[in-house]
Structure formats: C-alpha cells, structure tokens
Amino acid sequence: MEHDRVGTRAWVLHPDIKSDPDRRPAKPALGEAVALAAALPGLDVAGSETVSLPKAHAGMLFGKGKIEELRLRFEAEEVELVLVDGPVSPVQQRNLEKVWGVKLLDRTGLILEIFSDRARTREGVLQVEMAALSYQRTRLVRAWTHLERQRGGLGFVGGPGETQIEADRRAIDDQLVRLRRQLDKVVRTRDLHRKARAKVPYPIVALVGYTNAGKSTLFNLLTGAEVTAKDMLFATLDPTMRRVRLPDGPEVILSDTVGFISDLPTELVAAFRATLEEVLAADLILHVRDISHPDTESQARDVTAILSSLGVDDSRPQIEVWNKLDLLDPEAREAMAARAARSDGIIAISALTGSGIDGLLAATAERLQDRRHTSALHLAFSDGKRRAWLFRQDIVQTETQTEDGFDITVLWTPRQQAQFEAL
CATH class of the missing domain: 3.40.50.300 (P-loop containing nucleotide triphosphate hydrolases)
Incomplete structure (x- = not known):
C-alpha cells in the first residue's frame, strides 16, 4: 500500500495492563499519547490503539498472537516507528524491534524527543542532553544491528542519535560530567538572577x-x-x-x-x-x-x-x-x-x-495584599532547622556569621513570618 510521505510513519500503542496499580483510564491516556506524538515535528501518526493485557510479558511486553497481528498491521501500513505509551525495558525494546523491523520508542523516549526539540535556553538544552544520555545509558543493549544504521530525521529516533546508542558507558559518563560542569555554571548565573529578583x-x-x-x-x-x-x-x-x-x-x-x-x-x-x-x-x-x-x-x-x-x-x-x-x-x-x-x-x-x-x-x-517586608533576625548556631527553613523559602537577603550565630536579613510576607515564628 503506497502512502503520501509526510514524515516518519508512526503508530501509537497504549498498553492497558490490568495488573498495573497505577493504571490510567485507557481512552484519555491513548488520546494524550497521540497528542504527545503530534507534538513532535517530522512524525506522521498513521494510527493508534489500546492493547488490553492481564499483565506485561517479561521479554516481549505483549503476547505472541498480538505481536504477530501488530507486525502484519505495521507492514501493511508501512510503519517505521512504534510509540509505546508506557515503560519498555531495553530487552523488550530490542526483541520487539527485531520482530517488527521498526524503531521503537517508549513514553520516556518520546517525551525526551519533544523536550530536545523544544528547549530554547542554554540551561534547558543542557538538561535535556543530560536526561537523554542518562536514558540512553540504561539502553546500552548491543543489539541494534538489525536496524538501518542511519535513517536521518529525528534526534534520538535515527541519524545522529545512533552513534550515542553505540557509544559505551564510559563515553556517556565522560559526556555527563562535562555537561554537569557546564550546567553548574549556567545554574550559578541563574542563581544570581534569582537573588537579584528576590531583592x-x-x-x-x-x-x-x-x-x-x-x-x-x-x-x-x-x-x-x-x-x-x-x-x-x-x-x-x-x-x-x-x-x-x-x-x-x-x-x-x-x-x-x-x-x-x-x-x-x-x-x-x-x-x-x-x-x-x-x-x-x-x-x-x-x-x-x-x-x-x-x-x-x-x-x-x-x-x-x-x-x-x-x-x-x-x-x-x-x-x-x-x-x-x-x-x-x-x-x-x-x-x-x-x-x-x-x-x-x-x-x-x-x-x-x-x-x-x-x-x-x-x-x-x-x-497578595500581605506584601513582603524586611526583617532582621539573629539565630544561634544550634538553630539550624529554622535557618534551613529560611533558605528553603528563598527569602534570605544577607547573612553574616557572628561569634554566637548568624545575623540574617529576610524579605518575607506576614504569612511566612508567622510560619517561621511557629517553628
């Protein structure tokens, strides 16, 4: 069957697992998964369905009959990418990709794709890269050989992402350390901005x-x-x-x-x-x-x-x-x-x-009528819990260590002051 090519042809599956204690209502969950897929440029959602299961199968997620039925459907519809709305283990992913001859992304992988496409600030970009690397690190099952090496297109779905999949854990860990250092710098700058805003x-x-x-x-x-x-x-x-x-x-x-x-x-x-x-x-x-x-x-x-x-x-x-x-x-x-x-x-x-x-x-x-005002406090060294609370509330303006504790200036609302006094 020939189809007009718009982008990577994708199929969305929502596994409705009866034994899952966190099971969500199937219809809205599938709708949300399709909306997630639609949020990713370059994807053409060819179809979607809910698959009811008493429990997840360890190695393949779905039962044999269902896997074969889906394989025939994907073949007929020329599906290149299957999106599973839920967690899929590296072994399940490898096995299903092998049987179906398609690339598979689970919910985390799909959300990562969207985040990588949308992040705009330096910090957002760095954090997405770190999350993507942590995710890929868990998926280093060396069995992607049955897929075409380069398919181009989306970040982690094909093309440049494949080289990372093949990278070993040490390379990923080195990269994570580098990204973490860059992120620390960016976060420090943001911290300064936030402190300026707090004033x-x-x-x-x-x-x-x-x-x-x-x-x-x-x-x-x-x-x-x-x-x-x-x-x-x-x-x-x-x-x-x-x-x-x-x-x-x-x-x-x-x-x-x-x-x-x-x-x-x-x-x-x-x-x-x-x-x-x-x-x-x-x-x-x-x-x-x-x-x-x-x-x-x-x-x-x-x-x-x-x-x-x-x-x-x-x-x-x-x-x-x-x-x-x-x-x-x-x-x-x-x-x-x-x-x-x-x-x-x-x-x-x-x-x-x-x-x-x-x-x-x-x-x-x-x-907001209870506007913020400035107060000067003195806390003893033994008053660590209340001092930590002030910092958690992000209201500390200045802090000076004295012989017997800390002199702290805070900018807070009457509500926060009352909470502090009740501690």
Whole structure:
C-alpha cells in the first residue's frame, strides 16, 4: 500500500495492563499519547490503539498472537516507528524491534524527543542532553544491528542519535560530567538572577498546570507577551517571566512554567526542576486547569503530587483557575461558573475569550495584599532547622556569621513570618 510521505510513519500503542496499580483510564491516556506524538515535528501518526493485557510479558511486553497481528498491521501500513505509551525495558525494546523491523520508542523516549526539540535556553538544552544520555545509558543493549544504521530525521529516533546508542558507558559518563560542569555554571548565573529578583519587592505569581491547560494563552493575555501558545503538549519548556501591574494592586512578576504530565519520567522531573524553580520562590501559585478535559480531576491530582515532590506545601497560597469554559456547552458552563463562585479560591475563566479575567486579577491582588517586608533576625548556631527553613523559602537577603550565630536579613510576607515564628 503506497502512502503520501509526510514524515516518519508512526503508530501509537497504549498498553492497558490490568495488573498495573497505577493504571490510567485507557481512552484519555491513548488520546494524550497521540497528542504527545503530534507534538513532535517530522512524525506522521498513521494510527493508534489500546492493547488490553492481564499483565506485561517479561521479554516481549505483549503476547505472541498480538505481536504477530501488530507486525502484519505495521507492514501493511508501512510503519517505521512504534510509540509505546508506557515503560519498555531495553530487552523488550530490542526483541520487539527485531520482530517488527521498526524503531521503537517508549513514553520516556518520546517525551525526551519533544523536550530536545523544544528547549530554547542554554540551561534547558543542557538538561535535556543530560536526561537523554542518562536514558540512553540504561539502553546500552548491543543489539541494534538489525536496524538501518542511519535513517536521518529525528534526534534520538535515527541519524545522529545512533552513534550515542553505540557509544559505551564510559563515553556517556565522560559526556555527563562535562555537561554537569557546564550546567553548574549556567545554574550559578541563574542563581544570581534569582537573588537579584528576590531583592525586588514585587511578589512572584507562578502559573502551573497540566500540559495544554492553557497557561501560555493566559500568560499572553495578562502580559501581552508572545509566548508560544499552541494547542500542543509541552509548548512551553523554559521559564518565561514578565512584569504585570494588577488593577488597583501591586506590580507582580508573572512566571509561566513547563506543563506537568502524568508519569513524567524521573530523569525528566530532575532535568526540568529549573523551569519549576520559580514556583518555589512564588508568593502565589495559579493552578490552571482545563476544566473541559474528561480527565481534569486526575490531571489536577498529578499537578498537586509534582508540586508536593518539589517541596511546595499547602501553606503556599494558591488559586485554582478553571480554564476553557468556552469549550463547555452553555448549561455546563453556567453550572461550572456557579460552582466556582461558591468555592473559596476557585476562579472560572476562558483565557481565549477573556471571560472571568477581571475576577482572576482581583482575586490575585487580594491574595497578595500581605506584601513582603524586611526583617532582621539573629539565630544561634544550634538553630539550624529554622535557618534551613529560611533558605528553603528563598527569602534570605544577607547573612553574616557572628561569634554566637548568624545575623540574617529576610524579605518575607506576614504569612511566612508567622510560619517561621511557629517553628
């Protein structure tokens, strides 16, 4: 069967494993996986399907019959790349590639591809390279000989990436050490920028949310900036910051962050901590939710879990922003807006039409009324726990060691001062 060539022909599989305790609802999970694939330039998604399994097969992931059925389908559809929405071990990858005669990427590999395509800042690029190398290091199973050596095209899918796959662990480790050194330099520079920002008496408002929730569209609306706002997963990968004056309120620094996603591979959570560092310094977090998405509740839980893992606790002021009201039918829209109006800390909006934005700005200004102020503290050497807390909050301006402890100047909100006094 001949097909018009647009790019690498890919097929998306979502293994729905009954025995998996973290199993996600199959339909939205497959939809998200297809959207991930669509976010990668040069891919032509030829088809997608869910494969139901009682449990994963150790060496091949799928059962024999299913593997043969899929092989025939891939052959008929001229598929060159199979994307498996879940973890695939190096051995499973090698075996499936051999049987199917295609290149295979698991969820981590696909997300790495997208991150490498999107990272723009020096830091983002370095962190993606490190994450990619750590991932490849676990995949040095010397059995890719059945694939064409060079297929050109995408970074890790073919072409230049193949040489890394063939590199031995020592070469990768040397490269990781070099990248880590470069990254340390970049992070130190950012640290200086952040310290300079901490001295500015503007509160920081961070936008967080599941990927594709509409954060960048909201950011553009509030700041007039042209941040990439595409209906695409992971459109934003580097922290973007702008100053915004709230009506009748303070000036604030608004920060747009990378979109969160369920089952984000651990090497990528580490790689993208920097884009989330702004959240740790934020005075207020706006958690943007796509309220029209069928899986909006579990997406919100994923975001909360990642925030907790970063060290953002419940005491940090948050407003939940229910976005994309415009995608609901009039009846559901009215019900949702009424629900939000009855709830403390929830604002319903449409970043696309601008509906509800005035209410969001007013709520933001109200939450930030407890403006930051400077205090001078003296802590004894034995007061290590409280001193560590101050540094964790990113509010220390100066610190001088004295004979019996530390003189510290902090810039904080009354809320943080109360928390500190309660320690």
